[in-house]
Amino acid sequence: MNILVIGGGGREHAIAWKLSKDPKVSKIYVSPGNGGTALEEKCENIDITSIDELIIFAKKNNIEYTVVGPEEPLTKGIVDRFRENNLKIFGPSEKGALLEGSKAYAKEFMKKYKVRTAHYETFTSLEKAMDYLKSCEYPVVIKADGLAQGKGVVICKTKEEGETTLLDFMEKDIFNGGGKTVVIEEFLQGVEASILSVTDGDIIIPFISAKDHKQIFNGNxxxxxxxxxxxxxxxxxxxxxxxxxxxxxxxxxxxGINEEGLDFIGVIFFGIMITEKGVYLLEYNVRMGDPETQGVITLMESSFNDLIESALSKNLKNFTIEWSNKYSCCVMMVSKGYPLKYEKNKEISIKDSYKGKMFISGAQLIGNNLMTSGGRVLSMVTTSETLDKAIIECYKDIENISFQGSYYRTDIGKI
Structure with missing residues (x-):
């Protein structure tokens, strides 16, 4: 089997790595891939980005199916285009991708189908949004409606912070149109959890849960x-x-997916908040998370290829995902300055061997050297019989990796 994976981050490296473990898979093309996929068994990076060229490539190279990693091509209708050309592809239709592509649409969907979520209001007018802030209880959450690379959600502790955020989103347009519409919602107190899942439109099979750490510094x-x-x-x-x-x-x-006719075969990522009043949905993503994928997929004992094939043939009801009875810890190493302006082109040094698995997010293979090219550079993942042991071993492993200006949090899993 030849498989095409679209994307170039750590999530795509993890997907390609897991698919390569299936003996039925002979070749994995990753577009555009990164320095990690360049070195991975059975993998080859291809420098193609346009949907038209990817369709031609898939036809010429007898691609069995395509896996879409990032959200942007999904919201641009790549799945619809591939299907029009009789090519199998794992991901939701453009209409289904609106669950992530538009926060306003997603909240209306939740309300319509009684998905438990926080109270909210949607605004397209800066003046009306500013006026609404006067009546809010703080903290309050402001979300950019469109795609914002994971940075479009701000918890505002005061009205002044809210006003600054609205100006950034709606007037300064820091997300290039993604913040022209905003959702303002009540702040929920509790513990966040990430639950990836796969659906064929008939059933949803949830993966094991994960706990993400979003903020750049220790202590969240x-x-x-x-x-x-x-x-x-x-x-x-x-x-x-x-x-x-x-x-x-x-x-x-x-x-809701069925009644709205969203034509959804792929991944649904549920970002939830566990509160004293119950579990609330914060947001949908329509693709695997990053770095959740790296942490979760290393615990999957089933064939990821078999799982995707079952979804594409609408046969998930007969599939059971087997999971390792272990825990995983994933620590991300980032470039100096991230998440703002960050440094690039730093050589990654690997001092000694390590037990875990390193997934590359933002680095390219230049000659025989891995050179940084992104803000989030790499993640180290270890698994063990207890969570404490997985955390200890992960930090022991990541000490063997370094580059100039490298930084990582030291409290992942401890807070």
């Missing part, structure tokens, strides 16, 4: 990032929490 301080690390399973996701999630979030979501 500083600005949000794309994610600084993950532990899995999330220790706060109990059987009671899963039952609540299934009844009040997952099942109503499936009903």
């Amino acid at each position: 301080n500083g600005p949000n990032t794309g994610g600084m690390g993950v532990v899995a399973p999330n220790p706060y996701v109990t059987e009671e929490v899963l039952k609540d999630f299934t009844e009040n979030i997952m099942n109503p979501t499936l009903k």
